Amino acid sequence: MTAVIEAQGLGKQYGRRWALSDCTLDIPAGRVVGLVGPNGAGKTTLLHLTVGLLAPTSGSIEVLGGRPAANPAQLAKVGFVAQDSPTYAGLRVADHLKLGARLNPGWDAALARDRIERLGLDPARRAGQLSGGQRAQLALTLGIAKRPELLILDEPVAALDPLARREFLQGLMEATAEHELSVVLSSHLVSDLERACDYLIVLVDSRVRVAGEVEELLATHHRLSGPRRDPARLPAGQHVVAASHTDRQTTLIVRTDAPIHDPAWTVSRLSLEDLVLAYMGKSTHTDHNGRNHRPTLEVQR
Amino acid sequence: MEPWMIEFHLDGRSGLSPYLQLVRQVRQALRLGLLREGDQLPTVKEVVAGLAINPNTVLKAYRELEHEGLVAARPGVGTFVTATLADASLAAHGPLRQELRRWLAKARRAGLDEESIEALFMTTFRTAAEEDIA
Amino acid sequence: MIWLTWRQFRAAAAMMAAALAALAAILALTGPGLAHDYSTGIAACTQSGCSDFVRHFFNDHQGPFLAVTAVVLVLPALIGLFWGAPLITRELEAGTHQLVWNQSITRTRWLAVKLALTGVAAMTAAGLGSLAVTWWSSPIDKTATNFPKMGPLLFDTRGIVPIAYAAFAFALGVTVGMLVRRTLPAMAITLAVFVAIQIAMPLLVRPHLLPPTRSTIEITTSNLDDFTMGPDHRIRVSAKPADTGAWVLSSHTVDASGHAIDSIPPSPSLSPSSRACAPQQGLSPCLAEVTRLGYRQQVTYQPSSRFWPFQWYETGIYTALTLGLAGLCFWRIRRRLS
Numbered sequence: 001m002t003a004v005i006e007a008q009g010l011g012k013q014y015g016r017r018w019a020l021s022d023c024t025l026d027i028p029a030g031r032v033v034g035l036v037g038p039n040g041a042g043k044t045t046l047l048h049l050t051v052g053l054l055a056p057t058s059g060s061i062e063v064l065g066g067r068p069a070a071n072p073a074q075l076a077k078v079g080f081v082a083q084d085s086p087t088y089a090g091l092r093v094a095d096h097l098k099l100g101a102r103l104n105p106g107w108d109a110a111l112a113r114d115r116i117e118r119l120g121l122d123p124a125r126r127a128g129q130l131s132g133g134q135r136a137q138l139a140l141t142l143g144i145a146k147r148p149e150l151l152i153l154d155e156p157v158a159a160l161d162p163l164a165r166r167e168f169l170q171g172l173m174e175a176t177a178e179h180e181l182s183v184v185l186s187s188h189l190v191s192d193l194e195r196a197c198d199y200l201i202v203l204v205d206s207r208v209r210v211a212g213e214v215e216e217l218l219a220t221h222h223r224l225s226g227p228r229r230d231p232a233r234l235p236a237g238q239h240v241v242a243a244s245h246t247d248r249q250t251t252l253i254v255r256t257d258a259p260i261h262d263p264a265w266t267v268s269r270l271s272l273e274d275l276v277l278a279y280m281g282k283s284t285h286t287d288h289n290g291r292n293h294r295p296t297l298e299v300q301r
Numbered sequence: 302m303e304p305w306m307i308e309f310h311l312d313g314r315s316g317l318s319p320y321l322q323l324v325r326q327v328r329q330a331l332r333l334g335l336l337r338e339g340d341q342l343p344t345v346k347e348v349v350a351g352l353a354i355n356p357n358t359v360l361k362a363y364r365e366l367e368h369e370g371l372v373a374a375r376p377g378v379g380t381f382v383t384a385t386l387a388d389a390s391l392a393a394h395g396p397l398r399q400e401l402r403r404w405l406a407k408a409r410r411a412g413l414d415e416e417s418i419e420a421l422f423m424t425t426f427r428t429a430a431e432e433d434i435a
Numbered sequence: 436m437i438w439l440t441w442r443q444f445r446a447a448a449a450m451m452a453a454a455l456a457a458l459a460a461i462l463a464l465t466g467p468g469l470a471h472d473y474s475t476g477i478a479a480c481t482q483s484g485c486s487d488f489v490r491h492f493f494n495d496h497q498g499p500f501l502a503v504t505a506v507v508l509v510l511p512a513l514i515g516l517f518w519g520a521p522l523i524t525r526e527l528e529a530g531t532h533q534l535v536w537n538q539s540i541t542r543t544r545w546l547a548v549k550l551a552l553t554g555v556a557a558m559t560a561a562g563l564g565s566l567a568v569t570w571w572s573s574p575i576d577k578t579a580t581n582f583p584k585m586g587p588l589l590f591d592t593r594g595i596v597p598i599a600y601a602a603f604a605f606a607l608g609v610t611v612g613m614l615v616r617r618t619l620p621a622m623a624i625t626l627a628v629f630v631a632i633q634i635a636m637p638l639l640v641r642p643h644l645l646p647p648t649r650s651t652i653e654i655t656t657s658n659l660d661d662f663t664m665g666p667d668h669r670i671r672v673s674a675k676p677a678d679t680g681a682w683v684l685s686s687h688t689v690d691a692s693g694h695a696i697d698s699i700p701p702s703p704s705l706s707p708s709s710r711a712c713a714p715q716q717g718l719s720p721c722l723a724e725v726t727r728l729g730y731r732q733q734v735t736y737q738p739s740s741r742f743w744p745f746q747w748y749e750t751g752i753y754t755a756l757t758l759g760l761a762g763l764c765f766w767r768i769r770r771r772l773s
Contacts, residue, residue: 030357032355032357051537053532053533053536053537055770069536069541069542071541072539072540072541073539075537075538075539075540075541076539078537079537080533080537082530082533082534082537083530084530086529086530086531086533086534087531087534088443088529088531088534089529090446091442095442098438099439099535099538100538102436102438102439103436103439103535103538103539103540104538104539105539106539139534142534143537146538146539166353169353170349170350170351170352170353171350172353173349173350173352173353173354173355173356174346174349174350176349176355176356177345177346177349177350177356177359178346194313195311195313195319195352195353195354195355196353196354196355197355198355198357198358215318218318269316
């Protein structure tokens with residue numbers, strides 16, 4: 001299986017601050033990848049490195065086998081919808097389509113026209129007069145109609161009302177199904193991504209905390225609750241991701257490949273949101289030597 | 302636009318993974334007679350456009366149904382229903398309902414209240430369902 | 436990309452075209468009449484009356500002269516400010532660079548088309564403006580005794596240098612915009628730098644493009660510039676070279692042995708009571724006496740015959756600067772600013 005995005009030790013530094021550090025990813029093709037993290041975690045930096053708007057300070061990144069934005073052929077393979085769906089306020093919708101047609105040899109004019117018509121966008125309307133949801137749909141149309149292999153979206157629905165949000169995601173998923181796209185979608189809300197994503201990357205404080213197929217992550221992570229216990233005394237195969245205690249009770253989020261046999265635990269499934277929160281949480285636990293652990297894990301395939 | 306016989310919905314809080322929910326909804330529709338032999342299931346594109354879910358989820362659900370012998374995929378055309386569930390189950394309803402009544406009486410005699418009975422039933426049911434599929 | 440550049444540039448081009456058309460219309464309507472007035476006036480005037488005619492002619496038309504000169508002077512700066520600075524900053528501020536730089540076109544090509552097309556438009560606008568004004572104002576220029584052809588004001592606003600200024604101002608605007616990334620600060624900095632360079636050029640560079648001519652001339656009434664006799668009977672005098680269009684770089688009176696002096700010291704033959712310099716006689720005998728005593732005016736100037744060579748030299752310098760800035764832009768845009 002070819003990888004759409006391969007990053008090795010990727011990092012980006014601004015002055016003294018590292019916006020992204022030590023990022024290693026191997027994302028397979030044909031997935032809808034959700035990139036989650038709090039604001040300022042480095043999501044936009046990572047996506048800009050992927051489309052070639054930024055150059056790495058350290059490490060390397062390869063997208064669809066090539067260096068990002070290296071040449072027109074590479075640019076044609078990757079579609080990008082930036083944060084806030086920027087469009088030319090003074091240009092009409094039809095002008096934007098013409099822009100796409102003139103600047104992209106692979107432009108599918110019929111697809112673009114058809115999509116605009118189905119969305120009910122007036123081609124003569126200037127982009128500055130469109131609503132937020134409509135501008136997002138226009139930006140998405142521009143990204144899709146150039147027939148890329150990979151589509152990257154930076155928080156595309158963050159500023160949209162719930163209806164516009166739903167319509168956008170519906171349109172995106174439909175296009176994904178129809179054109180067999182790989183998609184990378186970032187958000188600071190898990191609920192936007194839960195339905196659509198089958199691959200997850202959690203980015204916190206400029207580092208990747210977890211990256212893997214959603215199904216596998218949900219199958220290997222469990223919530224254990226039971227009487228108060230020291231997390232360090234768990235069996236070897238069980239890695240603690242997050243822990244919280246009351247006087248009498250301990251609740252752990254663990255990652256393990258093996259079944260859990262200890263009858264003292266009540267084992268329950270996690271939702272994707274729970275999983276993400278566990279990795280984003282600041283909860284730490286101390287082992288019997290009194291050292292603080294901040295577990296960061298990657299799912300190996 | 303063809304009117305599909307079945308319209309899917311997702312319950313975010315049901316605890317069941319999305320593809321399982323789709324499988325169940327098809328089975329339920331078959332049981333109730335909403336879907337008959339020869340009917341076409343909505344295309345992947347239609348389901349995805351309606352629910353904004355991952356196409357692979359739909360593909361997986363349809364593959365599962367095919368594996369159970371309920372539907373068959375015709376390449377280039379669509380996915381069609383090949384069997385029904387209606388008949389087999391109806392006949393068994395009567396005796397099953399009686400057995401269930403007896404069990405409920407036993408549970409009440411043992412001292413369980415309404416909520417405990419429901420909790421006991423749901424947890425056993427879920428665990429058994431997961432073991433079945435795994 | 437050509438279509439996109441035009442589409443984004445359309446409104447600005449239309450405004451410029453309208454303004455130039457208006458200017459051209461006014462100049463076309465008044466130009467022939469002006470030339471006619473001048474030629475008939477010059478043909479009709481007698482020797483002494485000609486200086487009067489020249490003076491009157493210039494005073495009558497001083498307003499429009501200064502106005503059109505100001506237009507050509509300001510045009511390159513406006514181009515740099517409104518066409519150059521926002522070229523990239525507008526995209527950065529609106530975020531549309533994230534849209535257009537993801538199309539199947541490299542940033543280098545994007546910049547190349549934008550620079551080339553808008554740059555050519557800038558040069559054309561400046562060229563048309565300068566051409567029209569140079570043609571219209573030529574009668575007045577001949578009578579503008581205080582504004583020599585080689586002097587900074589007329590040199591900067593006639594001929595072909597405005598084209599080079601416009602190209603340079605445009606390239607400067609784009610470069611500053613790329614470095615500063617915000618429109619208003621970029622415009623301010625572009626204006627400041629451009630003005631500084633426009634002042635520095637005639638001050639520091641132009642005087643030395645070719646070695647200036649230095650000559651020592653006799654002071655007569657025909658080339659007299661200024662004559663004052665102070666209460667101490669010292670005479671301050673200055674003269675201009677015969678070439679009325681020349682750009683005088685320095686001018687001072689020298690005595691018989693060649694030393695530069697501020698003013699001629701009083702002497703018996705040069706006092707108000709002397710035969711030569713009595714006030715009611717006119718200046719001619721007094722100046723003859725000054726000359727007889729050995730006083731001359733030493734002037735350093737660039738003759739007006741060098742107008743076109745200098746225009747080409749300066750165009751070359753600004754072209755080199757423009758190409759250098761353009762190169763800087765291309766290098767910088769490949770570095771992925773964001």
